[in-house]
Amino acid sequence: MKKDLLILVLTSNFLGAIAQLSLKTGMKIYGQINFGPDMILAALQPYVFLGLLTYFLSAISWILALSKAEVSYVYPFASISYVMVTILSWLILNENIGLLRLLGVFVIITGVYFVGKSATSKEIKQEKKSK
């Protein structure tokens, strides 16, 4: 059960990071948009479309992971996506990641870890039941 869950969470985060990269690449090609019908039209840009599809698959693996109810186990792994997206933004999108942004990401990861490790007694009970 734990191995299934780990695969789901990692798949979800990996697909999520790829989706973000694809969405951003597509929007770079499509150009700047404002609130309105452009949002739908931009969704048809091939990279954006592919990104949305990947985003959808990532969401499904996340729902599946959530349905196992082991929140305390799932959340810390979700931090991986912040590391992946930051590295990919730097390497592939050539974004400038300043020290403050980098530090902010590390602080967030610490926070996500705490939220995950703070399982409530109800959740721990559920986890024991599912084992």
Place this chain on the structure above:
Amino acid sequence: MDQALLLAYILSSVTINGFAQIVWKKGAKIEKLSIKGIIKMLLNKKIIIGLAMYFISALLWILVLSNTELSYAFPFISLGYILVAILSKLVLKEEITPKRVLGMVIITAGVIMVGCSL
């Protein structure tokens, strides 16, 4: 784009996403991890509503990404954990432990740092 407007779009996208996760949490019941089990779960009304909300949130996210860097916008998604924890308490009557509050405060601090990094 005006930074206040940009932040408003980011927060709307994250908020809708958080609500979608709560709707899912109520609907996500899977008996078996198989193709049949997954399809059965996806046909649940709550999951479909959640997915529709997710789609709206994604459209807003496209708008955000067209106006700013990915490495700037993405960390804001972590605010979703806070929203989900608060909504879980209000809607699903789950408890929030002191440690979780600490995690939420730390996440907020990190997001503020990223928010100031433009």
